Amino acid sequence: MISLGTILVAKYLEGFTKLKELYHFSLSCIMNLEANHLSGRLPSTLGYLVNLEIFVINDNNFEGQIPSSIKNWLNVTSIRVQGSGLSGPLPSEIGLLTKLTKLIISDLNGASSPFPPLANLYNMEYLILRSCNIMDVLPSYLDVMGNLTILDLNFNKISGQIPSYFYSLARVENIFLNGNLLNGSVPEWMLETGNNIDLSYNKFEALLSNGCQSRLTIPIFKLCNRQEFVSFWFLQYHKPCSNYSYSLHINCGGKEVTISGTTFEGDVDPGEPSVFLSSKTNWGFSNTGLFLYDTGVSVDYIELNHSLNFPTPYSELYESARVSPISLTYYAYCLGNGNYRISLHFSEIVLTNDTKLGGHGRRVFNIYIQVTLQGKLVVKDFNIVDAAGGILKPVIKRIPVAVTSNTVEIRFYWAGKGTFLTIENNTGYGPLISAISIEPGDGFGPLALPSFYIRLLLECSLKA
Incomplete structure (x- = not known):
């Protein structure tokens, strides 16, 4: 044999x-x-x-x-x-x-x-x-x-x-x-x-x-x-913005939540393989691509996991996420021009110990930011688990930008890296994002964590 x-x-x-x-x-x-x-x-x-x-x-x-x-x-x-x-x-x-x-x-x-x-x-x-x-x-x-x-x-x-x-x-x-x-x-x-x-x-x-x-x-x-x-x-x-915003907070794939006085807008539309959806305020998202599997096609573009171990209400921000098999882009428009800090919130809630891969799957994708005609690759081969130090753990990627056209695009793109087609629910590859914050910045120097996350770290350390 x-x-x-x-x-x-x-x-x-x-x-x-x-x-x-x-x-x-x-x-x-x-x-x-x-x-x-x-x-x-x-x-x-x-x-x-x-x-x-x-x-x-x-x-x-x-x-x-x-x-x-x-x-x-x-x-x-x-x-x-x-x-x-x-x-x-x-x-x-x-x-x-x-x-x-x-x-x-x-x-x-x-x-x-x-x-x-x-x-x-x-x-x-x-x-x-x-x-x-x-x-x-x-x-x-x-x-x-x-x-x-x-x-x-x-x-x-x-x-x-x-x-x-x-x-x-x-x-x-x-x-x-x-x-x-x-x-x-x-x-x-x-x-x-x-x-x-x-x-x-x-x-x-x-x-x-x-x-x-x-x-x-x-x-x-x-x-x-x-x-x-x-x-x-x-x-x-076909009309200009009637007013401008100077901050934006989105709970990607989840309902509206308020954390330490900051309201993250809900983002609960299930999505489709090709879609653009606009919010009632000044943002929207688009998805392109569908999850492939030999026995069928998944149309689920939101993931939920209520097994996070850090205290509420912070877990509400990370227990949901929007996923995409190829390219996921969030658009913020009608922003006042100036310096901002973009905070991208991640937690791996799919490739966990209750899947066939356990914690051994690899989700790898690229992150682009566009504020002018040309997009910029800001993070290549981003791995949530490596950055967070494990599964079901939060991590924030902070990126300073200078907005000059009242518009920002944040694009997450799967370039074929990492685990592919090997778990039950078929969303163990491609981009995953838990939340997005855009807040006024003070230039391009070191950035502080958002205040609600600082409180999270302090509360966790006190209870440890």
């Missing part, structure tokens, strides 16, 4: 030097090297795994490109290469793998690439090429992939128009084209379908002939081709 998993791991650690031996075995192969912090180049000898069906190398530190020898994987049905460290361009040999149903590649470094020739991949269900530096127009073969349920091309450099003849895409349940260079008019069928569609951050000239703001049935924040940095408030209502 041969343990294929043992063989694959052993040969990998030897530099893949003897993978040719596996050619003689008529075995169904699954190769999963996810989250092993492996480095080096993927060798061409991977092509010897002609019986490979599933290939997963998420969350590693490889270099170089996906080898062209994958053309021999004629039995492969699923390829997952997310946060792997690999670079583009995408190999054209992918187009030879006609049994592929799930192609999930994200966050490639290096050179740009065109779309690979996938016209013969009629069985495709998940086509996810996110943040792969694709510089091309939308390929016509998208219209003939009859089994497609997820099309995720977020955060590339795709230009040109969405062809009006792509009528068959109307049956695709999830279409994510966020963060590209698409222009022209948005086809009317995209506005009429009830599917999840995200076209935010593009350069469309109009939704329909009536102009950019004729309909707002899909997330279109910063959808149109405008040079100035404007908020959804201006795009939606």
